[in-house]
Amino acid sequence: MTMIQEALDREWNAQSEQNPFAEAMAEAMPEAESPPAERMAPGDESASPFAEAIGEAMPQSESDRLLAQAFAELRDEAFDEAVAFLTEETEQTVADRFTDESPSSAAERERYADAQLSPVRFEAGQYLESLEQALAGQDLESMGEEQLSEALDRLDPQTGEMTPAGEEFVSAIVRKAKKVVKFVANTAKTVGKVAGTLLGPVLQRLKALINPLLKRVLSMAIGRLPAALQPAARTLAAKITSEAFDSEGTYEASSPTNLVDVESLAESFDAALAEAITGEATGGYSGEYEEPEYESESGEDGRALEHLAQARGVLIDRIRSADDNEDLAPAVEQFAPVLLGALRVGINLVGRSKVVRFLAGYLGKLISRWVGPQLSGPLSNAIVDTGMRLVALEAEDGTRESRADEAAPVALASVVEDTVRRLAEQEDYVFENEDLLQLAASDAFGEAVATHFPQNLVRPPLRQAPSVGGTFVARRPRSVRTYRKYNRTPEVEITAQIADALPTFGGSTVGAVLRAAGATFPFRARMHIYQSAAGTTFPRMIRTDRGNGARGAAASWRVHPLTPEAAGLLLREPKLGVATAPAFLRSRHRIAVGQRFYLLEPVNAAGALAMPPAATRAAASRLAPSRAWIVVNLRRARITVGFYLSEADTQTVADGIRQGRGPVLLQALTRAYRAMQQRTASAPAGHVRIVQEDSEDHEDEAAKARVSMPPAVAAVLRRRIDAWVLPALATWARANGEAFARAAGHPDAGVTVRVRLGAVPGMDLLAQAGQGAARATPAAIENALRGTPTVAITVTPGRGRK
Structure with missing residues (x-):
């Protein structure tokens, strides 16, 4: 008997907290024979075929700098x-x-x-x-x-x-x-x-x-x-x-x-x-400029999602037709490679056939305790009782039908899919160490069970939201672009203070998004909760979920990331949220498999004002929230501080300027600036970009930080930017209210104000700090930044560069 086989038996014979199922249900299941599992020697798997690094990290030649300029302009x-x-x-x-x-x-x-x-x-x-x-x-x-x-x-x-x-x-x-x-x-x-x-x-x-x-x-x-x-x-x-x-x-x-x-x-x-x-x-x-060929990313002509949908359907049917305690390892082993073909992180497991066989045996043994005519009933009934009728399983033609006999197979297939995906996200060294692999597989399976099983069938330490008591159910699981929805829809109170503390995509806050839509606080809302799967897109997810009240091109603005902090603030259940890499929080167009989201559906008239319908993309763009950003260009010794005021804020400021209501423009700009500072302090990947390209500075969520700074150095830089920008803004706002009001009258939604600081002192020492130079201490940098840069401020309508 191998160490892994022994661990599998210990997993079920010992009533430990690593077993994700509730003790009473686990004990009721009969024993099953352990599936064969192979011992894996570290380092005996084939290496990834994609080991070569991409290009240089920084443009060095004049040609590279011209490239950077062209790309930034376009x-x-x-x-x-x-x-x-x-x-x-x-x-x-x-x-x-x-x-x-x-x-x-x-x-x-x-x-x-x-x-x-x-x-x-x-x-x-x-x-x-x-x-x-x-x-x-x-x-x-x-x-x-x-x-x-x-x-x-x-x-x-x-x-x-x-x-x-x-x-x-x-x-x-x-x-x-x-x-x-x-x-x-x-x-x-x-x-x-x-x-x-x-x-x-x-x-x-x-x-x-x-x-x-x-x-x-x-x-x-x-x-x-x-x-x-x-x-x-x-x-x-x-x-x-x-x-x-x-x-x-x-x-x-x-x-x-x-x-x-x-x-x-x-x-x-x-x-x-x-x-x-x-x-x-x-x-x-x-030579001639011929139409370039754009090859598919993966699979036969890019059909990885189609293959995955077919394989998922086969797995569901296989689980549904299985006899009591039937070994499902072969079915899992057939499904796993297809899923890995649709996951970018799946490359970590490519060629690791022994890992896949181990995982298939591991999962096959565990889920076999819930299949068969006599064993799947308790799971199906539990899912239906937790609110399945509120979600309702859907046929592929979109009709709603109650299929209690489909509930358990779909849940088990979802557990398999999530476990494989979570394990694929591990680093290579985990797959090369038997003990680490066993632990990672156990953790992945526990998290997957806690996600897709009713809470009363999950051990208390693993329950994600015991006070809410729901579970995630796959919607249209045989479709190319499936997703999961939580089968409870809790009501929450949205105050201005809560909304301003909730982060959303693009470094903004839920409060800023709601205000851009004309929200009035407080209001109550139903909270629709989702989890993405391979192939999920916001537009299709929102459109196919007919019960969320969201329609039109503006619907995606109502979807926000459910992080642990957001789940804790809204529901007092932080484990219902998922921590997400910053790359998947910059834009609604780029989301991760397993990421969670929520959509707020107002339940009263006041809240409905925050969710106006928008029939066109042009109307939806008017809901873009106010925001601010900073670009530090080390090569040009220039800093650009940009402000975009939403259409709602723009018109409020313009009305105040026309009526002579004090420093309304300065108030709006400093409010956006302070909000950016708070987000930057809590999230290092905030709206401060430090670049070295010889290109025009611009606000672009796709532009990423090129140079990382020690926190103490970054704090010094932020203080000096404050000292340069805020007084200049105050002087400019006093004399340029009419220019802002003219920009506010343009058909484009909102107004952009840019403060460009030129000939900024100390940029050479700041660059050395990014390279870890010992002489670039915070004190030395603060002294180097004491000079006075040139200042130029412009105002343009809309969000794009003019």
């Missing part, structure tokens, strides 16, 4: 949103046409989605062709910025009949093309070339990138996994954004629900375009 939050809107609309159109999202309908859904995107492809291509022809032979270098802008505006297309998302996407391409023209014109002057000779090939490249981007949008809309980046663009993104990726792009120890998200699509598009500009300017490109 990045545009509005373009990301346009891609997201087009993906959501395409997905919705397909969902309206097809009653299910099963793998068997994939080919038909693909053809239908392609037809929906055809007008967008045509209009974008027509515009870029006409733009290239109109600018051919033009002396762009001699035009001033205003003259060039006017010339480009005259070429704006008159689009035909398209959907709202299609129109927004084409408008985003128009804005992108204008940025390209202006950047090429300016770059030509610095490299001593004629802009016209550079512009033609770059615009051809831009046109060639449209179709691959739309192919990716199509793939995402039907639940497939296209690759995020071409190899060259992947290297560029690594240089510019310095993500904490491994060679395959893994975020820390979590797997994204979709290996590609809309921000990845937009970033790869901009990266490839920036390469084209830099290549033409430096002579690095030659």
Whole structure:
């Protein structure tokens, strides 16, 4: 008998707290024979095939700096949103046409989605062709910025009949093309070339990138996994954004629900375009600009999610038809590799067949105690009794039906899936040590049982929310994009103080989001709680859950991360929340498998004011909350402090300025600034970005910190920024109220104010602090930062850079 087999027997024979099942139910189960398990020698597994690191971490050459400048100029939050809107609309159109999202309908859904995107492809291509022809032979270098802008505006297309998302996407391409023209014109002057000779090939490249981007949008809309980046663009993104990726792009120890998200699509598009500009300017490109091939991320043509849906269905059926105490290890062993193919962290287990066999035997033994006609009944009945009727199992065509006999197999399949996923998130050394592997498997299984089993069947120390008493139930488990919903919907009181203490995506707070929507506090709300699975997207999750009261393009703004802190504050049950890596808190478009969320559904009229319907993405964008951010550019010795005031705050400030109600503008800006400071103090990955690129500073949630500072040094820097920025803001706000009010009257939602500090002293010593230099002490840096930088403040309508 191996050590692992002995541990398995101890797991069940001893009534220890590691057994996740409640003692009474566990004792009622008959004994089963231990499945065969192999002893694993450390280091005898095949190595990961993806061991090579990505590129340099920092741009070093002039060409690299030009690349960084081009990428920074092209990045545009509005373009990301346009891609997201087009993906959501395409997905919705397909969902309206097809009653299910099963793998068997994939080919038909693909053809239908392609037809929906055809007008967008045509209009974008027509515009870029006409733009290239109109600018051919033009002396762009001699035009001033205003003259060039006017010339480009005259070429704006008159689009035909398209959907709202299609129109927004084409408008985003128009804005992108204008940025390209202006950047090429300016770059030509610095490299001593004629802009016209550079512009033609770059615009051809831009046109060639449209179709691959739309192919990716199509793939995402039907639940497939296209690759995020071409190899060259992947290297560029690594240089510019310095993500904490491994060679395959893994975020820390979590797997994204979709290996590609809309921000990845937009970033790869901009990266490839920036390469084209830099290549033409430096002579690095030659030959024709052909449409690039965008390979699938994983599986057969990106069908990993389809394969997973099929495998999950097979596992559910296998559990459902099993005899009492039947060994399900073979079924688990068949399912695990398919799941790993859809998880980015699954690469940690690729080639580790002995680990997979051990895990299959481990799980097969444990879940066998709950299968069969006589043994699955208690579990099914317990799930139904805990509130299953409130959630109701759904058939694949979306009809609601009560299937008590499906409850237990779905729960057990969910336990298997979550256990495999949690174990896959472990580091390699865990798989190479038998004791650590045993412990990790036990912990993963315990957490999975606590998630998907009714609380009365879980040992008290593992119960996640005993006062609420619910469990997570898989919704449409045989679908390509399933998710889990908590089968209890508790009511909570939302006060202004609680809302302001709840973090949400993008470094903002729930309070800021609600105020941007016109909230009045306090109000009561039903709390709908979700957990993501491989393939989950917010739009589909919210749309298919018909009981949450959320509809329209603004619905995703109502979903917030359920962290332990949020669960503790709202429900006094912190274990119901899940700690999440910062990478998955920056945007609603990029979430992790196993991450939890909540949606607030008001139960009274006052709360309903906080959740106005929004039929279009343009209306939804008006709900963006106020926020502030800081970018410290070490290379240029420049610091940019930016403020975005939401549409609601903007109009309140503008009204106050017109009525002469004191320093309302300064109050709004300092309120956003103080809120940013509080978030930065509690979360080191807050809105302070320290970069070294020779590029324009801008607020971009995709831009990550390039240099980490010791906490004491960061505190000194924040104090000096306060001393420079706040007095300058006070002086500017007193004299520029009318300029702000004019910006508030623009059709774009909200207003952006930027404070740019130039010639900032002490940046060289600050850079040394980031490299760990002994002489860069907090005292030395504080002394070096004593000088006075130049200050320039601008105000522009909307969120994008103008």
